[in-house]
Amino acid sequence: MKSLRIPEATITRLSIYSRYLEQLDKKEIETVSSVDIAKGVGVSPAQVRKDLAYFGEFGTRGVGYNVKDLMRYTKRILGINRSWNMILVGAGNLGTALCMYREFRARGFHIVGVFDNDLSKIGKTIDRSMDLEVKPLEEMGEVIKKENVDIGIIAVPAKAAQEVADILVKNGLKAILNFAPVTVNVPDDVRVRTIDLSVKLEVLTFHLTFNEL
C-alpha cells in the first residue's frame, strides 16, 4: 500500500472496474483474475493490478480476487458505499433527462432538488415518481441544508454556467458536475468535472478525418 498521488485515470478505471464487478456478481461469479477484468473493460492486466495496488492488496496469489469483496473495496474507495444527494440547476431538456436517468439512482446518486430561474418552468413537476418540482435558485440554500446535499449539477447554457457555479460555491458545495460546454472557475477546494458532449464528438470527427488507425 503506497500513498502517492493517485492518477485521475486510475480513479476513472476504478469506477469502471467497480461496475464490471457488479455485473459479475449479478451473474454469481465468485472469483476473477486481473486478466478477466482487463478483458472485460479493455485495459491491460498489469494496469488493473497497478490501479488496485494504490489502495491495498485485495487479491490472493495463484487465485485472483473475490468478486464480492473487491466490489465492496472499490465502492468504499470511490466513496459509494453510501448514497449521495445532489441538486440540479437547469430544467431544460438535458436537466430533465438527468433527473429521470435511472443509472444515477442505481449507483446511489439522488437528485433531491431542481432549480431554474425561468418563470415558465418554476413550479413544474419534473419527475412525478420522485415528487421533484422546479424551484427558483433562491431556494437552493434551504434544500442543500435540509437534504444534506454535497454535489451540484450544472445543466444550463454556457453563458449562465459561471454564474450558476458561483452560486453553488456560495452555498457551500465542494463538488460540481458541469454539463455546460465552457470552463468554469471555482476556488481550489471545489472540484469540478465537466462533461462536454460536443468535445467527445469532435474527438470522433478528428479521427474520421485523419484516418490514421
Next chain:
Amino acid sequence: MKSLRIPEATITRLSIYSRYLEQLDKKEIETVSSVDIAKGVGVSPAQVRKDLAYFGEFGTRGVGYNVKDLMRYTKRILGINRSWNMILVGAGNLGTALCMYREFRARGFHIVGVFDNDLSKIGKTIDRSMDLEVKPLEEMGEVIKKENVDIGIIAVPAKAAQEVADILVKNGLKAILNFAPVTVNVPDDVRVRTIDLSVKLEVLTFHLTFNEL
C-alpha cells in the same frame, strides 16, 4: 510541423480551444496569445503552443494568433469545417434530450434518425421542429445511406449496448458515441468514445471522501 502520434488529450483540448476562440470571435476580439487562451480554458500557455505545434505554425512571434484564422484552423483539424449527420439509438429520456440538445447543431452535428425497438415508442415524434420520428432498428441501414450518416449514438440501457453497437458496425458506421455505462467491443477500425455519467460522479465522490486537495 511534426507528424508524430497525437495525444488524445491534445485533441480534446483543441476542441476546447476551438470553442473558446468562437467566444472570442463573437466578442470581436481579433488577436489572442497562448497566455490568454491558457487562462481562458485552464491549461498552461506552453501546453497551448505545444498542442498547436502538432499541426503547424499558426501564430506570429511577438504578436500572437489571429482569432478568426486560428478558429478556422482548429475547426479544420477537428474535421468540423463541415457538418456531420448522426443517428441515435434509444428514444428514452437521455436519447430524447440529446435530440433536442441545441449545442450539437450549433457545432454542426445533426441527428437525422432516431431508432428504438420499443413498440410503444415507434412512430412517436421526438423533435417536432426537426421532424424526427422514432423508427424501428431495421430501417437504420436505409437512413444511414440516404442521409450520409457517419456517427452513431448509443443511448440504450447497458445490457442492450453491445447488441446495438454490433448493429451500428454492421451498418458501416466507423464512429460511435456511447452513453451506456459499459465497455462495448468493436473492430479496430471503429472508434468508440464512451460518456459515462456515473463515472464522472464517482471521481467527484472519491475526492469528497479522500479529502486531499
Next chain:
DNA sequence: CAATGTGAATTTGTTCACAGCC
C-alpha cells in the same frame, strides 16, 4: 503453479527555457 504485487524499464505527456522572429 497460477496469479498477485511491485520495482525497474519504457513510453507518453507536460513543462521549461530560450533561440528565433516579427
Next chain:
DNA sequence: GGCTGTGAACAAATTCACATTG
C-alpha cells in the same frame, strides 16, 4: 520587446518481467 515555436529536461503513467506466495 514580446510572444511563438521547439529541443531538451522533467514528470507521469503504463508496461514489463519476475520474485513471491497461497
